[in-house]
Amino acid sequence: MSTATFPIVNVEEKLFQNRYRVDHGRPHIQIKDARICQSQCENKACTFVCPASCYKAEGNGAVTLITDGCLECGSCRIICTEHENVAWEYPRGGHGVLFKFG
Amino acid sequence: MKEKFDAIVVGAGPAGNAAAYTLAKAGLSVLQIERGEYPGSKNVQGAILYSDALEKMIPDFREDAPLERHVIEQRQWVLSKDSYVGAHYRSDAFNHEPYNRYTIIRAQFDKWFSSKVREAGALVICETTVDHLIMDGEQVVGVQCDREHGDVYADVVILADGVNSVLARKAGFHGEIEAANVALAVKEILFMPEETIQERFNIGEEEGVVIEMIGSITDGMMGTGFLYTNKESLTIGVGCMLSDFKTSPNRTSPYAMLEQMKRHPSIAPLIAGGEMKEYCAHLIPEGGYRAVPKVAGNGWMIAGDSGGFVNAVHREGSNLAMTTGRVAAETYIEARAAGKPMTEATLRAYPEKLKNSFVMKDLHKYRDMPQIFHHNKQFFTTYPDLVNDAARTMLTVDGVDKKTKEKAVMSSFRKARGLPGMFGDAFKFWRAVR
Known part of the structure; x- marks a missing residue:
């Protein structure tokens, strides 16, 4: 099998092309208990699977979440099966990503 | 006063629009609720439109629907790191009207479809998220929206709320989606002059090419890539099973995979110079036959991606969505005409109808895949x-x-x-x- 060397991608540059109406101060996704990410989750798959890179692994093992660039796919909730630590809702009506082309 | 409709449709994608259109055409009072700013603003697809499912509802859709190119050539590529082996099928038969399939841009297409729904007489409300179903015992009797006085009632609620199927899950109609049953796909739209597209793909005005790919681009995961020609843009994307992403030994991000794919020596020349104007991600239900949940109950039916109606092998989804939406609507129309109560026993006619249609026949054929x-x-x-x-x-x-x-x-x-x-x-x- 040929393993590709993957390029470093700045996903923010991609997200910059998108239109959003951010619901300031009301994130539609929340980490339920930050301690679980820090102490019980080895893989932290959300930090590389999230297609908008909303989840960041911090140096101390913590995971931080900023939902502004969220593409509302649902992956983070579904992959967090062991800990079910993601509280996931759609943004309030009219908020979040607004696809021009989809 | 309690606001009550014959039917409420949640979502304005292909399934929801098909359902709302069919119900409104039958003269019923229909409320359709969409969380996006406009219908299509939350919706993502490759996208290919298969004419047949739409034609069954709107025979003259070609007159004003925003269609990009009709597809005259399908290419299947099997890629290694620096090459591909391909099978191409091109036929002049695909160049005779009525065309069988088109590339479309979903945000525009859904907006158009929704205008037809409104013309048919449905009330379409956007920028409104449905938070919960309203239950009366075992019976779904309405929906609760995220706005003031947001409770609305209906005889039946059709859930066309997309792959995450949030409402049915919250109501306990089915459990959480399994990562092994959905693909996570990312894509970009790249703009370039239409002449450039026509030269690069050896096609005339309005003619289109579809390339489906498997191989090294998915970094060992179960997945596929695609490249579609629109009028003045290309859509390029790649998707893999979410369970494979989760366990990826290289911790491969979907956007890194897409970027790598764009640099493949067989792909890069086709997309060179394209101006990227949007980056999307979306889940595709690919669990097939065995992953389809219960889709009808007391006062509710599920249509489209929310019910897992996707034929992954043939890259068909929107046509299954439109068909299930239409059939759900027809089930209600018939039951109502017969004066039946909207119980599970009555609405079970919906999955029965699907069983006899191409929808479940095709899913059944590939059930082991x-x-x-x-x-x-x-x-x-x-x-x-x-x-x-x-x-x-x-x-x-x-x-x-x-x-x-x-x-x-x-x-x-x-x-x-x-x-x-x-x-x-x-x-x-x-x-x-x-």
Whole structure:
């Protein structure tokens, strides 16, 4: 099998092309208990699977979440099966990503 | 006063629009609720529109629907790191009206479809998220929206709320989606002059090409890539099973995979100079027949992605969405005309109808495919490399005789999979697609 060397991608540059109406101060996704990410989750798959890179692994093992660039796919909730630590809702009506082309 | 409709449709994608359109055409009072700023603003697809499912509702859709190009050529590529082996099918038969399939841009298409729904008489409300279903005991009697006085009632609620199926899950109609039953796909839209597209893909005005790809681009995961020609843009994307992303040994991000794919020497020249104007991600329900949940109950039906109605093998989804939306609506219309209560016993007619349609027949045909491909990643890794190596060996002229080359190719296959392995793979492949 040929393993590709993957390029470093700045996903923010991609997200910059998108239109959003951010619901300031009301994130539609929340980490339920930050301690679980820090102490019980080895893989932290959300930090590389999230297609908008909303989840960041911090140096101390913590995971931080900023939902502004969220593409509302649902992956983070579904992959967090062991800990079910993601509280996931759609943004309030009219908020979040607004696809021009989809 | 309690606001009450005959039917509430949640979501304004292909399934929801088909349902709302069919209900409104039958003269019923319909409320359709969409969380996006406009219908289409939350919706993502490749996207190919298959005419048939839409034609059944709107026979003259070609007159004003925003269609990009009708597809005259389909290419299937099997890629290694630096090459591909392809099978192309192009036919002039696809160039005669009425065209069978088109590339579309979903945000525009959904907006158009929604205008037809409004014309038919449905009340369409946007920028409104449905938070919960309203229950009266076991019966769904309405929905609760995220606005003031947001409770609305209806005889029946059709859930066309997309792959995450949030409402049915919250109501306990089915459990959480499994990562092995959905693909995570990312894509970009790249703009360039239409003449450039026509030259690069050897097509005329309005003609389109579809390229579907498997192989090295998915980094060992079960998945596919695609490249579609729109009028003045290309759509390029890649998707893999979410469970594979989660366990990726290289911790491969979907956007890194897409970027790598764009740099493939066979793909890069086709997209060169394209101006990227949007980046999307979306889940695709690919669990197939066995992953379809219960889709009808007391006062509710589920249509489209929310019910897992996608034929992953043939890359069909929107046509299944439109068909299930329409059939759900028809089920309600008939039950109502017969004066039946909207109980599960009545609405069970909906999955029964689907069983007799192409929707469940096709899903049933490929019912074993997801499992087989999940457990046999060689179809996405070893074989694409072997096939490409074989082609290179046979097509390189270097003084080695062809018999010797043939032997080298055969031995590379045997070494990689073994004879029993190859027979086993052939059998598995046959079982997956029979």
